[in-house]
Amino acid sequence: QVQLVESGGGLVQAGGSLRLSCAASGRSFSTSTMAWFRQAPGKEREVVAVISWNGASTRYADSLAGRSFISRDNAKNTLYLNLDSLQPEDTAIYYCAATGTYLVTVNPVLYDYWGQGTQVTVAS
Numbered sequence: 704q705v706q707l708v709e710s711g712g713g714l715v716q717a718g719g720s721l722r723l724s725c726a727a728s729g730r731s732f733s734t735s736t737m738a739w740f741r742q743a744p745g746k747e748r749e750v751v752a753v754i755s756w757n758g759a760s761t762r763y764a765d766s767l768a769g770r771s772f773i774s775r776d777n778a779k780n781t782l783y784l785n786l787d788s789l790q791p792e793d794t795a796i797y798y799c800a801a802t803g804t805y806l807v808t809v810n811p812v813l814y815d816y817w818g819q820g821t822q823v824t825v826a827s
Contacts, residue, residue: 704729704730704731704816705727705728705729705731705732705735705801705803705815705816706727706728706729706816707725707726707727707799707800707801707816707817707818708725708726708727708818708819709723709724709725709797709798709799709818709819709820709821710723710724710725710726710821711723711724711821712796712797712821712822712823712824713822713823713824714824714825714826715789715823715824715825715826716825716826717789717790717791717825717826717827718788718789718790719789719825720785720786720787720788720789721785721786721789721823722783722784722785722786723739723783723784723785723786723797723799723821723823724781724782724783725737725739725781725782725783725784725799725818726780726781727780727781727782727799727801728780731801731803732777732780732801733756733777733780734756734804734805735756735801735802735803735804735805735816736753736754736755736756736801736802736804736805736806736807736808737753737754737756737773737775737782737799737800737801737802738750738751738752738753738754738773738799738800738801738802738809738814739751739752739773739782739784739797739798739799739800740797740798740800740811740814741793741795741796741797741798741823742795742796742798742820743792743794743795743796746795748798748811749764750762750764750809750811751763751764751767751771751773751784751797752764752767752771752772752773752784753773753807753808753809754773754774754775754782755805755807756777756805757777758774758775758777760807761773762807762809767786767793770786770787770788770789771784771785771786771787772784772785772787773785782799784797786823789823789825790825791825791826791827792825793823793825794823794824794825795823796820796821796822796823797820797821797822797823798817798818798819798820799817799818800814800816800817800818801814801815801816802814802815803815803816
């Protein structure tokens, strides 16, 4: 079991930056692939970035490539997402998720554990 709690969202002006955090509890964090997803109003949930259990492998959505950086600190059971050059279209609820396995995937169906989400709003 993995419990996830996101933080760090908020209101930011276009061009600004945010750092999201996801605090995890449970013994499976350090052996789980982790990811950030987002969901904007009226749209489907989409992957933002994925990181393997040891941080050696990462994947990013094309829409955020070069503007986002995913990292993790297994000693602190924490996942991070740095977002730069934010635009109004980045406004969404951002979710932290864990697979509970070593599988590196962008498919949200394969993620067993989800946080409650943190709102990111980008003003133009």
